[in-house]
Amino acid sequence: LHQYLHGDESGSSSSSSSLPSIILAGPSGAGKTALLTLFEKRAGRKTSPSSTDEKTASGAEPALTHTSQTPVSVELNAASFSSSDEDRKPRKFLLIDTPGHPKLRSTALNHLLPLDPKTGRPLPPSKTSHIKGVLFLLDASTLSPSSPDSSLSQTATYLYDLLLALQHRYSRHSKGSKHPPSIPVLIAANKLDLFTALPATLVKKELEAEIGRIRVSRSKGLLDSGVKEDVVDEKEEGDDWLGEYGSEKFEFRQMQEFDIEVEVVGGSVAGTEGPGVEGWWRWVVERV
Ligand code: GDP
Numbered sequence: 001l002h003q004y005l006h007g008d009e010s011g012s013s014s015s016s017s018s019l020p021s022i023i024l025a026g027p028s029g030a031g032k033t034a035l036l037t038l039f040e041k042r043a044g045r046k047t048s049p050s051s052t053d054e055k056t057a058s059g060a061e062p063a064l065t066h067t068s069q070t071p072v073s074v075e076l077n078a079a080s081f082s083s084s085d086e087d088r089k090p091r092k093f094l095l096i097d098t099p100g101h102p103k104l105r106s107t108a109l110n111h112l113l114p115l116d117p118k119t120g121r122p123l124p125p126s127k128t129s130h131i132k133g134v135l136f137l138l139d140a141s142t143l144s145p146s147s148p149d150s151s152l153s154q155t156a157t158y159l160y161d162l163l164l165a166l167q168h169r170y171s172r173h174s175k176g177s178k179h180p181p182s183i184p185v186l187i188a189a190n191k192l193d194l195f196t197a198l199p200a201t202l203v204k205k206e207l208e209a210e211i212g213r214i215r216v217s218r219s220k221g222l223l224d225s226g227v228k229e230d231v232v233d234e235k236e237e238g239d240d241w242l243g244e245y246g247s248e249k250f251e252f253r254q255m256q257e258f259d260i261e262v263e264v265v266g267g268s269v270a271g272t273e274g275p276g277v278e279g280w281w282r283w284v285v286e287r288v
Contacts (some may be wrong), residue, residue: 020287023108024097025162027130030155034073036097039277075093076283077090086201091288102154124177126250128180133185133186134162136185140150140190143198145210156214166255167184169183169244184287185255186263186280187204189265191269203264207252265279
Protein backbone atom coordinates (compact mmCIF):
# COMPACT_ATOMS: atom_id res chain seq x y z
CA LEU A 1 0.00 0.00 0.00
CA HIS A 2 2.76 2.39 0.92
CA GLN A 3 4.48 1.76 -2.36
CA TYR A 4 1.27 2.32 -4.24
CA LEU A 5 0.61 5.61 -2.47
CA HIS A 6 4.14 6.77 -2.93
CA GLY A 7 4.16 5.85 -6.59
CA ASP A 8 0.85 7.52 -7.16
CA GLU A 9 1.93 10.71 -5.45
CA SER A 10 5.15 11.20 -7.31
CA GLY A 11 3.54 10.09 -10.55
CA SER A 12 0.74 12.60 -10.29
CA SER A 13 2.97 15.50 -9.36
CA SER A 14 5.31 14.98 -12.28
CA SER A 15 2.48 14.45 -14.72
CA SER A 16 0.70 17.53 -13.34
CA SER A 17 3.61 19.81 -14.09
CA SER A 18 3.67 18.79 -17.73
CA LEU A 19 -0.09 18.96 -18.28
CA PRO A 20 -1.26 21.72 -20.60
CA SER A 21 -2.08 24.66 -18.36
CA ILE A 22 -4.13 27.83 -18.41
CA ILE A 23 -3.17 30.67 -16.05
CA LEU A 24 -6.13 32.29 -14.31
CA ALA A 25 -5.31 35.93 -13.48
CA GLY A 26 -7.12 39.15 -12.70
CA PRO A 27 -7.64 41.66 -9.89
CA SER A 28 -9.13 40.65 -6.53
CA GLY A 29 -12.91 40.47 -6.55
CA ALA A 30 -13.13 39.65 -10.27
CA GLY A 31 -14.60 36.22 -9.49
CA LYS A 32 -11.58 33.92 -9.95
CA THR A 33 -12.40 31.73 -6.97
CA ALA A 34 -16.03 31.50 -8.03
CA LEU A 35 -15.01 30.54 -11.59
CA LEU A 36 -12.52 27.93 -10.43
CA THR A 37 -15.18 26.42 -8.17
CA LEU A 38 -17.73 26.32 -10.98
CA PHE A 39 -15.31 24.77 -13.49
CA GLU A 40 -14.22 22.23 -10.90
CA LYS A 41 -17.79 21.27 -10.14
CA ARG A 42 -18.61 20.74 -13.81
CA ALA A 43 -15.41 19.26 -15.22
CA GLY A 44 -13.00 18.75 -12.35
CA ARG A 45 -11.16 15.78 -10.98
CA LYS A 46 -9.16 16.88 -7.99
CA THR A 47 -7.42 19.85 -6.49
CA SER A 48 -3.75 20.33 -5.88
CA PRO A 49 -2.23 21.18 -3.53
CA SER A 50 -4.87 19.41 -1.48
CA SER A 51 -7.32 21.88 -0.08
CA THR A 52 -8.21 21.52 3.60
CA ASP A 53 -11.87 22.20 3.13
CA GLU A 54 -13.34 20.32 0.23
CA LYS A 55 -16.99 20.70 0.96
CA THR A 56 -17.98 19.89 -2.59
CA ALA A 57 -21.18 18.13 -1.66
CA SER A 58 -22.76 21.02 0.18
CA GLY A 59 -23.62 23.30 -2.74
CA ALA A 60 -23.69 26.46 -0.62
CA GLU A 61 -20.05 26.10 0.33
CA PRO A 62 -17.45 26.75 -2.36
CA ALA A 63 -15.46 23.68 -3.32
CA LEU A 64 -12.26 25.62 -2.92
CA THR A 65 -11.61 28.26 -0.35
CA HIS A 66 -8.21 29.73 -0.46
CA THR A 67 -6.54 32.70 1.06
CA SER A 68 -5.56 34.15 -2.33
CA GLN A 69 -1.96 33.91 -1.12
CA THR A 70 -1.51 30.32 -2.15
CA PRO A 71 -2.13 29.60 -5.80
CA VAL A 72 -4.48 26.70 -6.36
CA SER A 73 -4.59 24.61 -9.47
CA VAL A 74 -7.49 22.47 -10.52
CA GLU A 75 -7.18 19.50 -12.82
CA LEU A 76 -9.99 19.67 -15.36
CA ASN A 77 -11.19 17.45 -18.16
CA ALA A 78 -11.51 19.30 -21.45
CA ALA A 79 -13.84 16.60 -22.79
CA SER A 80 -16.39 17.03 -20.03
CA PHE A 81 -18.49 19.98 -19.04
CA SER A 82 -22.13 19.01 -19.19
CA SER A 83 -23.39 15.57 -18.10
CA SER A 84 -23.76 14.47 -21.73
CA ASP A 85 -20.01 14.87 -22.21
CA GLU A 86 -19.04 12.42 -19.50
CA ASP A 87 -18.51 9.36 -21.68
CA ARG A 88 -15.93 10.97 -23.88
CA LYS A 89 -12.25 10.20 -23.51
CA PRO A 90 -10.80 12.42 -20.75
CA ARG A 91 -8.41 15.16 -21.79
CA LYS A 92 -6.72 16.62 -18.75
CA PHE A 93 -5.41 20.13 -18.25
CA LEU A 94 -4.68 22.43 -15.33
CA LEU A 95 -6.27 25.75 -14.48
CA ILE A 96 -3.75 27.58 -12.30
CA ASP A 97 -5.19 30.30 -10.07
CA THR A 98 -2.97 33.25 -9.16
CA PRO A 99 -3.46 35.93 -6.48
CA GLY A 100 -5.02 39.24 -7.57
CA HIS A 101 -3.63 41.43 -4.80
CA PRO A 102 -1.26 44.06 -6.29
CA LYS A 103 1.63 42.93 -4.07
CA LEU A 104 1.30 39.31 -5.19
CA ARG A 105 0.73 39.76 -8.90
CA SER A 106 4.29 38.77 -9.71
CA THR A 107 3.07 35.18 -9.21
CA ALA A 108 1.17 35.28 -12.49
CA LEU A 109 3.94 37.18 -14.27
CA ASN A 110 6.55 34.66 -13.06
CA HIS A 111 4.54 31.87 -14.64
CA LEU A 112 4.71 33.66 -18.00
CA LEU A 113 8.22 35.06 -17.86
CA PRO A 114 10.15 33.01 -15.31
CA LEU A 115 13.48 34.56 -14.35
CA ASP A 116 16.67 32.82 -13.42
CA PRO A 117 17.05 33.53 -9.67
CA LYS A 118 20.84 33.94 -10.07
CA THR A 119 21.14 36.13 -13.13
CA GLY A 120 17.70 37.73 -13.18
CA ARG A 121 17.49 36.92 -16.87
CA PRO A 122 14.53 35.15 -18.46
CA LEU A 123 14.70 31.35 -18.45
CA PRO A 124 14.42 29.56 -21.82
CA PRO A 125 10.88 29.56 -23.24
CA SER A 126 10.83 25.75 -23.03
CA LYS A 127 10.08 26.29 -19.32
CA THR A 128 6.73 27.77 -20.27
CA SER A 129 5.81 25.43 -23.12
CA HIS A 130 3.03 23.83 -21.03
CA ILE A 131 1.22 27.20 -20.71
CA LYS A 132 -1.45 27.37 -23.40
CA GLY A 133 -3.20 30.59 -22.48
CA VAL A 134 -4.08 33.24 -19.92
CA LEU A 135 -7.65 33.74 -18.76
CA PHE A 136 -7.72 37.30 -17.43
CA LEU A 137 -10.93 37.73 -15.45
CA LEU A 138 -12.30 41.17 -14.57
CA ASP A 139 -15.39 42.67 -12.96
CA ALA A 140 -17.26 44.39 -15.81
CA SER A 141 -19.86 45.80 -13.38
CA THR A 142 -17.33 48.23 -11.83
CA LEU A 143 -15.18 48.88 -14.89
CA SER A 144 -16.90 52.04 -16.14
CA PRO A 145 -14.78 55.13 -15.42
CA SER A 146 -17.91 56.79 -14.03
CA SER A 147 -18.60 53.92 -11.64
CA PRO A 148 -18.29 55.14 -8.00
CA ASP A 149 -15.55 52.63 -7.15
CA SER A 150 -14.20 52.21 -10.64
CA SER A 151 -11.87 49.25 -11.05
CA LEU A 152 -10.71 50.46 -14.49
CA SER A 153 -7.36 51.89 -13.43
CA GLN A 154 -6.16 48.92 -11.37
CA THR A 155 -7.56 46.35 -13.82
CA ALA A 156 -5.84 48.03 -16.77
CA THR A 157 -2.58 48.38 -14.84
CA TYR A 158 -2.52 44.66 -14.12
CA LEU A 159 -3.38 43.82 -17.73
CA TYR A 160 -0.69 46.23 -18.99
CA ASP A 161 1.95 44.47 -16.82
CA LEU A 162 0.78 41.07 -17.99
CA LEU A 163 0.82 41.97 -21.70
CA LEU A 164 4.23 43.59 -21.34
CA ALA A 165 5.59 40.41 -19.71
CA LEU A 166 4.25 38.39 -22.68
CA GLN A 167 5.74 40.91 -25.12
CA HIS A 168 9.13 40.61 -23.39
CA ARG A 169 8.83 36.82 -23.48
CA TYR A 170 8.55 37.14 -27.26
CA SER A 171 11.02 39.92 -28.03
CA ARG A 172 13.78 38.97 -25.60
CA HIS A 173 14.07 35.44 -26.93
CA SER A 174 14.29 36.38 -30.57
CA LYS A 175 18.04 36.53 -31.00
CA GLY A 176 19.47 33.32 -32.39
CA SER A 177 16.65 31.10 -31.16
CA LYS A 178 13.19 30.73 -32.50
CA HIS A 179 10.29 32.55 -30.93
CA PRO A 180 8.55 30.78 -28.05
CA PRO A 181 5.12 29.24 -28.71
CA SER A 182 2.54 31.97 -28.37
CA ILE A 183 0.39 32.38 -25.26
CA PRO A 184 -3.02 33.85 -26.16
CA VAL A 185 -5.00 36.00 -23.71
CA LEU A 186 -8.72 35.81 -23.06
CA ILE A 187 -10.09 38.91 -21.34
CA ALA A 188 -13.13 37.49 -19.61
CA ALA A 189 -15.57 40.28 -18.76
CA ASN A 190 -17.41 38.84 -15.75
CA LYS A 191 -20.64 39.74 -13.90
CA LEU A 192 -22.62 40.56 -17.03
CA ASP A 193 -25.72 39.52 -15.07
CA LEU A 194 -25.52 42.88 -13.26
CA PHE A 195 -27.17 45.90 -14.89
CA THR A 196 -24.14 48.15 -14.32
CA ALA A 197 -21.90 45.79 -16.30
CA LEU A 198 -20.33 47.05 -19.53
CA PRO A 199 -20.77 44.77 -22.55
CA ALA A 200 -17.62 43.15 -23.98
CA THR A 201 -17.22 45.75 -26.77
CA LEU A 202 -17.15 48.60 -24.24
CA VAL A 203 -14.89 46.67 -21.88
CA LYS A 204 -12.44 46.41 -24.76
CA LYS A 205 -12.72 50.12 -25.59
CA GLU A 206 -12.25 51.31 -21.99
CA LEU A 207 -9.29 49.01 -21.42
CA GLU A 208 -7.56 50.06 -24.65
CA ALA A 209 -7.98 53.75 -23.77
CA GLU A 210 -6.73 53.28 -20.20
CA ILE A 211 -3.77 51.11 -21.27
CA GLY A 212 -2.91 53.85 -23.80
CA ARG A 213 -2.80 56.37 -20.95
CA ILE A 214 -0.67 54.08 -18.80
CA ARG A 215 1.70 53.55 -21.73
CA VAL A 216 2.25 57.28 -22.11
CA SER A 217 2.81 57.89 -18.41
CA ARG A 218 5.20 54.93 -18.10
CA SER A 219 7.28 56.10 -21.06
CA LYS A 220 7.49 59.60 -19.58
CA GLY A 221 8.56 58.08 -16.29
CA LEU A 222 11.41 56.32 -18.05
CA LEU A 223 12.64 59.50 -19.71
CA ASP A 224 12.19 61.73 -16.65
CA SER A 225 14.07 59.45 -14.29
CA GLY A 226 16.92 59.26 -16.83
CA VAL A 227 17.39 55.58 -16.09
CA LYS A 228 20.96 54.57 -16.80
CA GLU A 229 21.18 50.98 -15.74
CA ASP A 230 23.21 48.41 -17.62
CA VAL A 231 20.09 46.48 -18.54
CA VAL A 232 18.60 49.50 -20.27
CA ASP A 233 21.63 49.86 -22.51
CA GLU A 234 21.27 46.30 -23.73
CA LYS A 235 17.63 46.70 -24.64
CA GLU A 236 16.43 47.72 -28.02
CA GLU A 237 14.54 50.90 -28.54
CA GLY A 238 10.89 50.41 -27.69
CA ASP A 239 11.50 47.32 -25.57
CA ASP A 240 9.39 48.72 -22.75
CA TRP A 241 6.75 50.26 -24.99
CA LEU A 242 3.65 48.06 -25.11
CA GLY A 243 2.36 47.29 -28.60
CA GLU A 244 3.19 49.21 -31.77
CA TYR A 245 6.17 51.45 -31.02
CA GLY A 246 5.32 55.14 -31.20
CA SER A 247 1.65 54.59 -32.04
CA GLU A 248 -0.72 57.18 -30.62
CA LYS A 249 -3.59 54.88 -29.68
CA PHE A 250 -3.22 51.51 -28.02
CA GLU A 251 -5.23 48.64 -29.51
CA PHE A 252 -5.13 45.00 -28.46
CA ARG A 253 -4.50 43.93 -32.04
CA GLN A 254 -1.08 45.61 -31.87
CA MET A 255 -0.07 42.63 -29.74
CA GLN A 256 -0.23 40.41 -32.86
CA GLU A 257 3.15 41.82 -33.82
CA PHE A 258 4.45 39.83 -30.83
CA ASP A 259 2.36 36.77 -31.68
CA ILE A 260 -0.08 37.49 -28.84
CA GLU A 261 -3.75 37.01 -29.60
CA VAL A 262 -6.10 39.01 -27.34
CA GLU A 263 -9.85 38.42 -27.25
CA VAL A 264 -12.59 39.93 -25.07
CA VAL A 265 -15.56 37.70 -24.24
CA GLY A 266 -18.36 38.50 -21.79
CA GLY A 267 -19.83 36.07 -19.30
CA SER A 268 -21.08 35.51 -15.78
CA VAL A 269 -20.11 33.03 -13.09
CA ALA A 270 -23.03 33.79 -10.76
CA GLY A 271 -26.62 34.85 -11.22
CA THR A 272 -29.20 33.27 -13.51
CA GLU A 273 -29.70 36.25 -15.83
CA GLY A 274 -26.21 36.34 -17.30
CA PRO A 275 -24.64 34.68 -20.33
CA GLY A 276 -22.83 32.05 -18.22
CA VAL A 277 -19.31 30.70 -18.69
CA GLU A 278 -19.70 28.60 -21.86
CA GLY A 279 -17.83 31.09 -24.07
CA TRP A 280 -14.82 31.06 -21.80
CA TRP A 281 -14.87 27.26 -21.46
CA ARG A 282 -14.91 26.90 -25.24
CA TRP A 283 -11.92 29.24 -25.57
CA VAL A 284 -10.04 27.22 -22.95
CA VAL A 285 -10.69 23.74 -24.38
CA GLU A 286 -9.70 24.90 -27.87
CA ARG A 287 -6.26 25.78 -26.53
CA VAL A 288 -5.30 22.96 -24.18
P1 GDP B 1 -11.64 36.65 -6.62
O1 GDP B 1 -11.09 37.63 -5.64
O2 GDP B 1 -11.23 37.00 -8.03
O3 GDP B 1 -11.32 35.22 -6.28
O4 GDP B 1 -13.23 36.84 -6.60
P2 GDP B 1 -14.35 35.92 -5.93
O5 GDP B 1 -14.51 34.64 -6.66
O6 GDP B 1 -14.09 35.85 -4.47
O7 GDP B 1 -15.64 36.80 -6.24
C1 GDP B 1 -15.82 38.09 -5.70
C2 GDP B 1 -17.30 38.36 -5.52
O8 GDP B 1 -17.95 38.50 -6.79
C3 GDP B 1 -18.03 37.25 -4.78
O9 GDP B 1 -18.96 37.83 -3.89
C4 GDP B 1 -18.75 36.51 -5.90
O10 GDP B 1 -19.92 35.88 -5.45
C5 GDP B 1 -19.08 37.63 -6.85
N1 GDP B 1 -19.23 37.17 -8.24
C6 GDP B 1 -18.38 36.40 -8.96
N2 GDP B 1 -18.85 36.20 -10.20
C7 GDP B 1 -20.02 36.88 -10.30
C8 GDP B 1 -20.98 37.07 -11.36
O11 GDP B 1 -20.85 36.58 -12.49
N3 GDP B 1 -22.05 37.85 -11.07
C9 GDP B 1 -22.26 38.40 -9.84
N4 GDP B 1 -23.34 39.14 -9.66
N5 GDP B 1 -21.37 38.25 -8.83
C10 GDP B 1 -20.26 37.50 -9.05
